[in-house]
Structure formats: C-alpha cells, structure tokens
Amino acid sequence: MQASLFVSCIVDQFFPEVGESTVRVLRRLGVDVDFPPGQTCCGQPAFNSGFWNEAKPLARRLLRQLEGKEHVVVPSGSCASMLRVFYAELLRDEPAALHAAKELAPRVYELSEFIVDVLKVTDASEIGGRPRREPEKVTYHEGCHLRRELGAVTQARALIGSAPGAELVEMEQPDVCCGFGGLFSVKYPDISGAMLADKIDDIRRTGAGAVAACDSSCLMQIGGGLRAQGLPIRTVHLAQLLDEAATPG
Amino acid sequence: MEATTKQFTQSAAKTLSDARIQDSLRGLYGGFSKARERAAEATPGWEEMRTRAQAVKSHTIANLDYYLEQVEARVTESGGNVFFAQDGEAASRYILDLAERESVKRVIKGKSMLSEEMDLNRLLAGAGVEVTETDLGEYLIQLAGDTPYHIIAPAIHMSKNRAAELLHRGVGAEGREWDTAELTAEARRQLRDKFIEADMGITGANFVVAETGTLVLVTNEGNGRMCTSMPRIHVAVMGMEKVAPTLEDMSMFLRLLTRSATGQRLSAYVTTVDGPRGPGDEDGPEQFHLVVVxxxxxxxxxxxxxxxALNCIRCGACLNACPVYRKVGGHAYGWVYSGPIGAIVTPMLTNLPDSRDLPYASSLCGACREACPVRIDIPRMLLHLRRELAEGRNKNAPVAEAALMKVWRLSVSNSGTLAAANLIGRALRWPLLLLGRLLPPFSRWARYRELPRPVSPFRSRWKDIFRT
Structure with missing residues (x-):
C-alpha cells in the first residue's frame, strides 16, 4: 500500500514529532510512505478568515503536488477536511482546479480513517512492536472538523481503546469545541479561553493522565491551557499514542 | 429593535465575567441540548425526516411567491385579511391604523420574535395603546425593559429572584427564595385580567399552511391560544418564509420543531387558526388579520x-449547541436573533458592516449544523459572510489583519519561503515570544495558553531519518 503524507504546516513547523510518529506507525503497518517535498499549507487559515484570494493559489499549488497520488494521509482532521470538503467550495468558480479537487477528495484520509477504513486495522495492538507504555487513562477530544466534516467518530476511539497500555475514558462533552478555531482564538482570545477552560474542566473530571486528539491545533490549544494552569495532564496526538504503544523497548 | 451589533466584544466580555449567567448558560448543554439528542434518538427515521424537511423547506423558499399567493387566497376565503408588508415599519403602520380604526385600547401579545424586529411594542405604546406580553418569559422581559436572550427561552438569563422582584414591582420580593410555580401563579394572576380586558391579540406564526391557510402556533403555556381566541381582533404577524405547503408538511416540521427546541415530543399547546369566528362558531375573534412581513x-x-437561512424554523437548537453562544449569551449578538442563526441573519436583515463581528464569532465547529433540524449549513454561510467582509464589495477587514494574511501567505507560498520563515522564526524566537506576550491580541491569547515555538521542521527530519 502506498500513501503520501501531507503533514500540515502546523505539524511541520511546530510539532514535527507528530509527523515522525505518523511515518513510523504507517511503516509498521506496511505502508510505503512518501513525503511530497514541495508541500506547505493547505490554505485553511486564509479560507476561514475570508481571504479566499490568498487561499486559492495555495490550494492550486497543493493540488499539483498531490496530483495522481494513490492515498493522501493527513495527521489532522481539520486539514484533511480542507482538502476533501472545502476545496470544492473555495475553487467553485475555477473549473480546472475544481476538477482536480474533486479527483483528489476521495483519496484524502485523516490518519485514523486511513488506518481503520483503508488498512482495516481496528486493533491498535496489531501495529506491532512490544508494548512499552505504562498503563494510562486516556481521554479523547474529538476535533470538530474530523467529526462534523469528515464524519469520523468511531475510528480514533477504536484505536485508542485498543492501544496497549491505554484505557479510554470518555469526557462528558468530548464533541464540544476546545475553542481554538484558528483565527477565532486570536480575534476573540477571551471567548476562546473561556471555552478552553470548560474543556479542561471536562478533561480533569475524567481523571485521565493524557488527552489524545487527531489534530495538533486542538492539542496546542488544550496543551497550552493545561500548562498555563499547571496541570499534570499530557497531550498526545493519536499518531504519538500509537507510536509509543508500539515502539520496541 | 435598535441593533447594538457593534458592541459585540464589550457585551461578550460583560457576560464572560458574570458567573451567574455563565452557570445558566452552561446548563443549556445538559438541558436543552441533551433533551434534543434524546428526543432525536427516540424518534424512528429522525435523520431521514431532517433530510426531507430540508428538501421541503428549500422547495418552498424557491417557490415562495406561489405559496404566499396560496396563503393569501385561503385566508381571504375563510374571512381573514392579508396584508403584505415590505418592512417592519409598514407592518407596524398597518397594525397601528387597525388599532386606531377599531378603537383598540389594550393589546395582549403572544411570543413573536418578528414583532421584536418591528419594535411593535414601543410603537403601540407610543400610540397610547397598552401592550402586555403574555408569554411568561416575554412578560418578564417587558417588565424589565429588556430584550430576549434566546429564541425560545427569552428570559433564560434571569434569576428567579430577579423575576420575583419584577413581578412584585420590588415590593416584598427580597429576602426569600422563590420557586417557579409560585412565580408562574403570580404572573397568571396578573395576566388574567389583561386577557379579559384586551381588544386585540397579536401573535406570531410558527407556520402557515398554504393549502388550507391555517395559522399554527406552538406554545407551552397556552397564552398564545388565549391571544387568538379572547379579544375581538386577532392579528398574526408572520415572516414571509414561515410557509408550509401542506398540513402533512406542517406536521413534519412540528415534530422536528418541538423535539429540537425542548426535546418534547409535542408542546403542551398547538393552536391552529382558520380565520375569524364563522357563523355558528362558539368563540373566536370577529376579525382575523395576517400580516406577512x-x-x-x-x-x-x-x-x-x-x-x-430562510429554511430556519426558529427552534433555537443551534443556540443551545453553540459553544460560543454558551459563553457570550444572547445579548452579545446585538439584535433580535442570537447564536449561530443570528450571526447569519442579523448581518442580512440589518447590515453587514455594522454586524461585522458576528460572522467571526464562531470557531466554525459545526455543532449548529449538527443540531439543526433542517440541516442549515450555518458554517458555510459564516464563511461566505467573512469572505464578503475580507474581499467582497463591502470590504471591511482591518488593515492589520489583511497585512498579516499577506505576510503569512508569502511565508507559506513555497517550500523555500517556508524554510526561510522557519529560520527567521527560530532566530527571532525569544523576541517573537516576548512580543507575543506584550502585543494584543496575541498577549491575550498567551494569557490562557502558551504560544507555540518554531522548531526544526518535519521536512528536514524527513530527510535525516526517513528518506532511504
């Protein structure tokens, strides 16, 4: 199985370890991973802020980079949504680019979708390696775009629940936004901060030692909030969780 | 109603710092939202019904002229009067003229968000007509000189003690706890005479059925029904989008509405009105007027x-589902409609430049669309309005924001520029972090969370570790 990694600019620039884990996990599952080197950003920050003219060249550019790829795997529900769902909206008045976007869309997968839906792996212990991680309660924050644009609700849960050493404990409101929303958190930092505070309360009530998600952007928000409050709860991207559980000790 | 949409940020900040309101807003998730989810799960074919309702609504809106003509014909046949009002002012003028012509001194009102758009209470009072709201929440709002906080629960921000204080005009209301039943009984006592004395009842319209001309009102208190049946004149104001083609369509919307609004399978009262009192009818008003606005x-x-956006049946589910509404509350949205639906209709019904904060008051999480019984794609419309503000005909984006967007776009325009931006970012890491801590809005961001720090990017690690 061949898969091209679109790592997303936030992982590339701020959380490269998530990209590394993604590659290791996919390789252990027998996937031949490549990294199209010209990739930068999908353009979502501009698209979401209304600056579609800034977003369009980035979209056209990424479409060229990913043209003809068998599978595109993205360790982010939000960036995967941009490619799979929002490009058709952004490029609706550009027939050629729109065609390319529609060609690409069905081949774009967020990481948990790819593992569960394409590789048909629902038991994370199949990823290989010996269990290394200490047993730990993990709670799962659902990324908004992953849930509501991609409709992926069960995949990550199945993988976390079956990861060696991880016990999945649900929050009361796992599907409520953490308050990041890109530009939203910059434009309205106080509203975003209040949403974050509720999310952190919900996480704390689970008694979990870790909060997992499929988006580094959510984890940046949540992790930043946890550290600002001095709470000993770690944030972990799904790719890292699967990688940790499987890295031979 | 005067729009205060320009004060979004200040109004939101006020709500954020009010612990009591934050508590009641937090309750919306466990209350209305969970009740809606349970009701939806208990309804066979719920998702299919939403899809069908969306299709019927879109069809109706696309053929609105046809259906409104049908409404006019049916209502006229059953002895009612229909008036098409271009704007709120024309609608109010019609009602004021009618009140004057019929020597109306006292009006009772059922809950109507449209009448808030029209500022009807103020205009009637100005003409010397006594107006009394009869929905308990609206009555409290009226006593307080306040505006509705929520589409279906207008006084949700009010404490019981505040309600008691309003109902008792401050006399003897302090120094004790009040329960809801007691307050309701007091309101009922006060409103009883108003119902009996009123010359005119004014209601909204949840639906008007085109094939029969039937007006449908959905309430839990029964006050709406009394507004339609006790006074000698009944005036219903309806937003022109509130048409259901057939009775069967209406019953589908009704099932969706009550479940989505409060989780009820059916509201305590569903009132249907087919024109004024006919020969042989035991009760009902002498005149029935339908004002289509x-x-x-x-x-x-x-x-x-x-x-x-015209597909909305005003259930309020998107407000309850919205994590931003649950923080900033209803008044921040600055006009009649709040929450996600308010963020898209207010800029359209008032004006976009003054309501420019509203389309951005969302993390685009999509909880509204997930909750919406007719699947309105609110996030997509928020994006459209943002685009209008950023680069449309009414361009209105702050210069700093547009400039920042340009800089960002330049830095990610290809892998070379990104590498350069990364090097600059890492070289200036400490000054940038310091600047971030000091410069608004980043400094306010940093109050709640750490700023991210640029590191050696994944792409260089790919070269080092993985490329074989």
Missing part, C-alpha cells in the same frame, strides 16, 4: 449563498 428577507432570498 418581508423586512429584509427578500435580500436573503436573492442571495444564493445565503438563501438557506
């Missing part, structure tokens, strides 16, 4: 990107 709705209709 545009007030900016044809602007929404004319915009293919925004038209779907």
């Amino acid at each position: 545009d007030n900016g709705r044809s602007r929404i209709l004319a915009d293919p990107h925004m038209r779907e």
Whole structure:
C-alpha cells in the first residue's frame, strides 16, 4: 500500500514529532510512505478568515503536488477536511482546479480513517512492536472538523481503546469545541479561553493522565491551557499514542 | 429593535465575567441540548425526516411567491385579511391604523420574535395603546425593559429572584427564595385580567399552511391560544418564509420543531387558526388579520449563498449547541436573533458592516449544523459572510489583519519561503515570544495558553531519518 503524507504546516513547523510518529506507525503497518517535498499549507487559515484570494493559489499549488497520488494521509482532521470538503467550495468558480479537487477528495484520509477504513486495522495492538507504555487513562477530544466534516467518530476511539497500555475514558462533552478555531482564538482570545477552560474542566473530571486528539491545533490549544494552569495532564496526538504503544523497548 | 451589533466584544466580555449567567448558560448543554439528542434518538427515521424537511423547506423558499399567493387566497376565503408588508415599519403602520380604526385600547401579545424586529411594542405604546406580553418569559422581559436572550427561552438569563422582584414591582420580593410555580401563579394572576380586558391579540406564526391557510402556533403555556381566541381582533404577524405547503408538511416540521427546541415530543399547546369566528362558531375573534412581513428577507432570498437561512424554523437548537453562544449569551449578538442563526441573519436583515463581528464569532465547529433540524449549513454561510467582509464589495477587514494574511501567505507560498520563515522564526524566537506576550491580541491569547515555538521542521527530519 502506498500513501503520501501531507503533514500540515502546523505539524511541520511546530510539532514535527507528530509527523515522525505518523511515518513510523504507517511503516509498521506496511505502508510505503512518501513525503511530497514541495508541500506547505493547505490554505485553511486564509479560507476561514475570508481571504479566499490568498487561499486559492495555495490550494492550486497543493493540488499539483498531490496530483495522481494513490492515498493522501493527513495527521489532522481539520486539514484533511480542507482538502476533501472545502476545496470544492473555495475553487467553485475555477473549473480546472475544481476538477482536480474533486479527483483528489476521495483519496484524502485523516490518519485514523486511513488506518481503520483503508488498512482495516481496528486493533491498535496489531501495529506491532512490544508494548512499552505504562498503563494510562486516556481521554479523547474529538476535533470538530474530523467529526462534523469528515464524519469520523468511531475510528480514533477504536484505536485508542485498543492501544496497549491505554484505557479510554470518555469526557462528558468530548464533541464540544476546545475553542481554538484558528483565527477565532486570536480575534476573540477571551471567548476562546473561556471555552478552553470548560474543556479542561471536562478533561480533569475524567481523571485521565493524557488527552489524545487527531489534530495538533486542538492539542496546542488544550496543551497550552493545561500548562498555563499547571496541570499534570499530557497531550498526545493519536499518531504519538500509537507510536509509543508500539515502539520496541 | 435598535441593533447594538457593534458592541459585540464589550457585551461578550460583560457576560464572560458574570458567573451567574455563565452557570445558566452552561446548563443549556445538559438541558436543552441533551433533551434534543434524546428526543432525536427516540424518534424512528429522525435523520431521514431532517433530510426531507430540508428538501421541503428549500422547495418552498424557491417557490415562495406561489405559496404566499396560496396563503393569501385561503385566508381571504375563510374571512381573514392579508396584508403584505415590505418592512417592519409598514407592518407596524398597518397594525397601528387597525388599532386606531377599531378603537383598540389594550393589546395582549403572544411570543413573536418578528414583532421584536418591528419594535411593535414601543410603537403601540407610543400610540397610547397598552401592550402586555403574555408569554411568561416575554412578560418578564417587558417588565424589565429588556430584550430576549434566546429564541425560545427569552428570559433564560434571569434569576428567579430577579423575576420575583419584577413581578412584585420590588415590593416584598427580597429576602426569600422563590420557586417557579409560585412565580408562574403570580404572573397568571396578573395576566388574567389583561386577557379579559384586551381588544386585540397579536401573535406570531410558527407556520402557515398554504393549502388550507391555517395559522399554527406552538406554545407551552397556552397564552398564545388565549391571544387568538379572547379579544375581538386577532392579528398574526408572520415572516414571509414561515410557509408550509401542506398540513402533512406542517406536521413534519412540528415534530422536528418541538423535539429540537425542548426535546418534547409535542408542546403542551398547538393552536391552529382558520380565520375569524364563522357563523355558528362558539368563540373566536370577529376579525382575523395576517400580516406577512418581508423586512429584509427578500435580500436573503436573492442571495444564493445565503438563501438557506430562510429554511430556519426558529427552534433555537443551534443556540443551545453553540459553544460560543454558551459563553457570550444572547445579548452579545446585538439584535433580535442570537447564536449561530443570528450571526447569519442579523448581518442580512440589518447590515453587514455594522454586524461585522458576528460572522467571526464562531470557531466554525459545526455543532449548529449538527443540531439543526433542517440541516442549515450555518458554517458555510459564516464563511461566505467573512469572505464578503475580507474581499467582497463591502470590504471591511482591518488593515492589520489583511497585512498579516499577506505576510503569512508569502511565508507559506513555497517550500523555500517556508524554510526561510522557519529560520527567521527560530532566530527571532525569544523576541517573537516576548512580543507575543506584550502585543494584543496575541498577549491575550498567551494569557490562557502558551504560544507555540518554531522548531526544526518535519521536512528536514524527513530527510535525516526517513528518506532511504
């Protein structure tokens, strides 16, 4: 199985370890991973802020980079949504680019979708390696775009629940936004901060030692909030969780 | 109603710092939202019904002229009067003229968000007519001189003690706890005489059925029904989008409405009105007037990107589902409609430049669309309005924001520029972090969370570790 990694600019620039884990996990599952080197950003920050003219060249550019790829795997529900769902909206008045976007869309997968839906792996212990991680309660924050644009609700849960050493404990409101929303958190930092505070309360009530998600952007928000409050709860991207559980000790 | 949409940020900040309101807003998730989810799960074919309702609504809105003519014909046949009002002012004028012509001194009102758009209470009072709201929440709002906080629960921000204080005009209301039943009984006592004395009842319209001309009102208190049956004149104001083609369609919307609004399978009262009292009828008003109001709705209709907003059946589910509404509350949205639906209709019904904060008051999480019984794609319309503000005909984006966007776009325009930006970012890491801590809005961001730090990017690690 061949898969091209679109790592997303936030992982590339701020959380490269998530990209590394993604590659290791996919390789252990027998996937031949490549990294199209010209990739930068999908353009979502501009698209979401209304600056579609800034977003369009980035979209056209990424479409060229990913043209003809068998599978595109993205360790982010939000960036995967941009490619799979929002490009058709952004490029609706550009027939050629729109065609390319529609060609690409069905081949774009967020990481948990790819593992569960394409590789048909629902038991994370199949990823290989010996269990290394200490047993730990993990709670799962659902990324908004992953849930509501991609409709992926069960995949990550199945993988976390079956990861060696991880016990999945649900929050009361796992599907409520953490308050990041890109530009939203910059434009309205106080509203975003209040949403974050509720999310952190919900996480704390689970008694979990870790909060997992499929988006580094959510984890940046949540992790930043946890550290600002001095709470000993770690944030972990799904790719890292699967990688940790499987890295031979 | 005077729009205060320009004060979004200040109003939101006020709500954020009010612990009591934050508590009641937090309750919306466990209350209304969970009740809606349970009701939806208990309803066989719920998702299919939403899809069908969406299709019926879109069809109705696309053929609104046809269905409104049908409404007019049926209502006229059953002895009612129909008036089409271009705007709120024309609608109010019609009602004021009618009140004057019929020597109306006292009016009772059922809950109507449209009448808030029209500022009807103030205009009637100005003409010397006594107006009394009869929905308990609206009555409290009226006593307080306040505006509705929520589409279906207008006084949700009010404490019981505040309600008691209003109901007892401050006399003897302090120094004790009040329970809801007691307050309701007091309101009922006060309103009883108003119902009996009123010359005119004014209601809204949840639906008007085109094939029969039937007005449908959905309430839990029964006050709406009394407004339609006790006074000698009944006036219903309806937003022109509130048409259901057939009775069967209406019953589908009704099932969706009550479940989505409060989780009820059916509200305590569903009132249908087919014109004024006919020969042989035991009761009912002598006159029935239906005022069909545009007030900016044809602007929404004319915009293919925004038209779907007219599909709204005003259940309020998107407010309860919205994590931003649950923080900033209803008044922050600055006009009649709040929450996600308010963020898209207010800019259209008032004006976009003054309501420019509203389309951005969302993390685009999509919880509204997930909750919406007719699947309105609110996030997509928020994006459209943002685009209008950023680069549309009414361009209105702050210079700093547009400039920042340019810088960002330049830095990610190819892998070379990104590498350069990364090097600059890492070289200036400490000054940038310091600047971030000091410079608003980043400094306010940093109050709640750490700023991210640029590191050696994944792409260089790919070269080092993985490329074989």
